[in-house]
Amino acid sequence: MEFKDLVKERRSCRSFEGEGVSEENLNAILDAGRWAPNPLNLQPWEFIVITDGETKRGIKGVAEEARKKVLDNSGPGWVDKYDMGFLEQAPVLIAVLYDPKKSGLGTFFGQEHGALQAASACIQNMMLCAADMGYGSLWFTWFEPQRLKELLNIPEGREIAGVIPIGRPSGQSKPPPRKDPRVYQNKYGDEGA
Numbered sequence: 462m463e464f465k466d467l468v469k470e471r472r473s474c475r476s477f478e479g480e481g482v483s484e485e486n487l488n489a490i491l492d493a494g495r496w497a498p499n500p501l502n503l504q505p506w507e508f509i510v511i512t513d514g515e516t517k518r519g520i521k522g523v524a525e526e527a528r529k530k531v532l533d534n535s536g537p538g539w540v541d542k543y544d545m546g547f548l549e550q551a552p553v554l555i556a557v558l559y560d561p562k563k564s565g566l567g568t569f570f571g572q573e574h575g576a577l578q579a580a581s582a583c584i585q586n587m588m589l590c591a592a593d594m595g596y597g598s599l600w601f602t603w604f605e606p607q608r609l610k611e612l613l614n615i616p617e618g619r620e621i622a623g624v625i626p627i628g629r630p631s632g633q634s635k636p637p638p639r640k641d642p643r644v645y646q647n648k649y650g651d652e653g654a
C-alpha cells in the first residue's frame with residue numbers, strides 16, 4: 462500500500478477473526494520494529510510473543526483488574542462496557558518491553574524517556590507493517606505494569622511500552638476523526654499572518 466494511505470488506513474482493531482499470523486509475517490512485523498529510530502542505536506526493546514491461551518486469559522484478567530481500579534476510583538463509566546474479548550480472540554499478542562537505562566545521552570540533560578520513545582517508534586513500525594499485510598492491531602495499555610510483569614515473568618529493569626494484539630480484523634472500524642493540529646511559526650503561539 463502507498464505509505465500515505467497506509468498511515469491513514471491503519472486502525473486500532475478491537476475485534477479479530479480466528480486466522481493466525483504466519484511465522485513469516487510475524488517475523489516481518491518484528492523486523493519492522495527493530496528498524497525504528499532509537500537513542501545511540503542501543504535498541505532498548507525486547508519482545509514477548511504470546512500465543513498461549515492461558516497467558517492471554519491472564520492478560521485479560523490483569524486488564525479487568527485495571528478496569529475495576531478505574532471504576533472504583535470514579536473514572537469514566539464507559540469503561541464498564543469496553544469489551545476485552547479481543548485479548549483472547551487475537552491469535553498473537555506482542556508485549557513490547559524496553560530497558561529504561563538505554564535512553565541515550567538525554568539522561569544527562571533532562572530527557573529521561575529515550576528508551577520509551579524508541580519502544581513507541583518500534584510499536585508504530587510494527588503496527589504499520591501489520592496493517593500493510595492486512596492485519597489489525599492495537600496498542601493496548603490497560604494494565605497495572607507490576608501485575609503484568611508478574612504474569613509474564615518480566616525481570617527488574619524492564620518496562621512495558623504496550624501489548625499489541627495482532628490478527629485479521631473482523632469488520633471495519635470507523636476512523637476516529639482527527640483535529641487540525643496547531644502549527645506555530647518560529648515561536649510558540651505565533652500562528653503567522
Ligand SMILES: Cc1cc2nc3c(=O)[nH]c(=O)nc-3n(C[C@H](O)[C@H](O)[C@H](O)COP(=O)(O)O)c2cc1C
Pocket residue numbers: 471472473474475599600601602603636637
Ligand atoms: C500509548 C497508547 C496507548 C493506548 N492504549 C489503548 C488501550 O489500552 N486500549 C485501547 O482500546 N486503545 C488504546 N490505544 C489506541 C487509541 O485509543 C487509538 O489509537 C485512538 O483512539 C485513535 O484511533 P486509531 O488508532 O484507530 O487511529 C492506545 C494508543 C496509544 C498511542
